[in-house]
Amino acid sequence: MAKRRTNQLIAVLPVLLVLAACGTGESSTAPSAPGTAIPPARVSEPTPLTPSPGFIAMPSAQQVVQAQPHGRIDPFAPVTAAPASTPNETPQADLQLTGLIGSGRSAQALVSLGGQSGTVCIGRQGLCPGSGLPALLPPGWTVTGIDLGRGQLRLNQAGQQRVLSL
Helix, strand or coil: CHHHHHHHHHHHHHHHHHHHHHHCCCCCCCCCCCCCCCCCCCCCCCCCCCCCCCCCCCCCHHHHHHHCCCCCCCCCCCCCCCCCCCCCCCCCCCCEEEEEEEECCEEEEEEEECCEEEEECCEECCCCCCCCCCCCCCCCEEEEEEECCCCEEEEEECCEEEEEEC
């Protein structure tokens, strides 16, 4: 019988402890007496942080925004079409091969021409199928080959071959 009573006391003890803890002690947010005002909390001005020696302070968000030049060119804007030219004209002397891309069995060449840059593929005017972008090369020009191993782009214009190398 004593064992049973001890087990019951052990089972009730945690409940009594919880109740005792909840009911004792004073509340830190005691209600004020009627007619007394609670003084407003004092808000102090934040002290400016001074950087430790050897550290450089980070610019503020406003300084970063102001440092950004306005009117910059959008790098994701669509490439405008190359100026119309006759098939007998050669592309400007500033046609440059800037890189090559190989993916699986297809190859593309990165070129810049007349302040514009983009990719060209094998075919008329270097149009890449499915890209939806206008031709970068003038009419009459055809990309005849892209050699990833040698780093070369081969062009043809009215039977005249031109090879650009990296």
